[in-house]
C-alpha cells in the first residue's frame with residue numbers, strides 16, 4: 001500500500017497501487033483487483049483519481065508509442081504516454097497535439113477522461129474532439145474497441161467520463177500540422193472586467209490562443225494581463241537559442257506553513273503583474289514556456305504547505321458572465337481569502353462531445369486557494385451560489401468538495417452517463433457525487 005495524493009495535496013491516504021505496464025494484461029489486472037480507479041499522472045487537483053483504502057490502477061507504465069502516420073498525423077499510443085513526450089517527439093516532425101491544458105505533464109488517458117481544454121478552445125475545442133478511437137478495458141475482463149461511428153454512445157460517455165467507464169489502454173489521436181515550435185505572442189495589460197471581455201471577443205477571430213491572468217486582490221478596478229498568440233511558421237523566424245525552454249526548477253520540500261498566505265499574496269500578485277506588464281506588446285515564444293509556464297517549477301504544489309490547496313474552476317454562460325465573474329471576485333475580496341493564480345478565459349461557441357465534459361460556451365474562472373479549512377469552504381459556498389444562479393458548472397478535474405446538487409444541475413446528461421458506468425470502478429469523487 002502506498003500513500004497517494006492528487007495535485008492539491010489535500011489528502012494522503014493509503015491506496016493499493018497496481019502498476020499497469022503491459023497493455024495485454026490490463027483487463028486481467030482490473031478483474032483481479034477491484035473496485036478501483038485509474039490514476040494517471042495525478043495532475044487533477046481533487047479526488048477524481050483517488051480511491052482511499054482501495055485500488056488504484058497506475059497507468060504511467062503504459063507509456064509506449066504504437067504507430068504514427070507522418071502523412072495523416074494519426075498517432076496511436078498507450079494511454080499512459082505523457083503529452084510532453086508526444087509533443088517533444090513530434091513537433092520537430094511538424095505535428096502537434098491540437099489541444100493541451102496548462103500543463104503537459106499529464107497522460108493521454110487523463111486528458112481524455114477529463115476532456116481537458118487549452119487556451120485555444122474557440123478554435124480546436126477540447127481534447128476529446130481529436131480522439132479518433134479508443135481501446136477500453138473493463139473490470140469484467142472484456143476489452144472494447146470504441147470509435148465515434150460504431151460506438152458513439154460509449155465514446156460520449158468515456159470522453160470526459162472521469163475514468164468511470166473502463167480503463168483506456170490506448171488511443172488513436174488526430175494531430176495538427178505545425179511548421180515550428182514558435183509562437184507570435186502579444187501581452188496586453190488591462191484594467192476592468194469589461195475590457196477583458198472586449199479583448200477576448202476581439203481576439204477570437206484572429207488569435208488561436210487567448211487567456212488572461214487577473215489579480216483578484218487588485219480592488220475595485222480589476223487588474224489583468226491578457227495574452228494571445230498564434231503559431232509562427234519557420235520561414236518567418238530563425239530559431240533563437242535564447243528562447244529555448246529552460247531546465248525546470250524544483251520546489252525541494254514542503255514548507256511547514258503555506259508560503260501563499262495573507263502576507264505574501266498581495267505583494268506577489270503585484271510583482272507578477274509588473275513583471276508581465278514589462279513584456280507588453282509583441283513577442284516571440286517557444287510553445288512550452290508560453291503554454292505551460294507552471295511546468296517550469298516542478299512540485300510547485302508543495303508551496304501550499306502540509307494542508308494543500310483547492311482550485312475552484314467554474315464556467316458560466318456568456319450572457320451573465322460579466323455579472324457572475326464580478327460577483328465571484330467581490331465575494332473573494334470580501335472574504336479575505338485570496339488567490340495567487342486567477343485565470344480567466346472565454347470558451348468558444350462549441351459543445352463538447354462528452355456527456356460530462358466541462359467546457360461549454362461561456363467564461364471560465366479558475367482560482368487557487370490555500371486550504372484554510374472552514375474559512376475556505378465557507379467562501380466556496382458563496383461562489384457555488386453565484387455559479388448555481390448563473391446556471392454554470394464546476395470542473396471535476398479540479399474539484400474536491402462540490403455539493404451534489406450543483407453537480408447534478410451543472411451536468412444535465414448525468415442520467416445517461418450513469419448507464420455507461422463500469423460497476424467495478426469507483427473513486428472518492430464518484431462516491432461523493434454519484435451512486436457509487
Ligand SMILES: Cc1cc2nc3c(=O)[nH]c(=O)nc-3n(C[C@H](O)[C@H](O)[C@H](O)COP(=O)(O)OP(=O)(O)OC[C@H]3O[C@@H](n4cnc5c(N)ncnc54)[C@H](O)[C@@H]3O)c2cc1C
Pocket residue numbers: 007037038039040041042043044045048049059079080100101102103105106107108109110111113114115116117118162163164166167168169294397398
Ligand atoms: C498546472 C496545471 C494546469 C492545468 N491546466 C489545465 C487546463 O488548462 N485545462 C484543463 O482542462 N485542465 C487543466 N489541468 C488539469 C489536468 O489537465 C487534468 O486534471 C488531467 O486530467 C490530469 O491528467 P493525469 O494524467 O494527471 O490524470 P489523473 O489526474 O491521474 O486522473 C484524472 C482522471 O483521469 C482518469 N484516468 C487517467 N488515466 C486513465 C485511463 N488510462 N483510463 C481511464 N481513465 C483514466 C482518472 O481515473 C481520473 O478520473 C491542469 C492541472 C495542473 C496541475
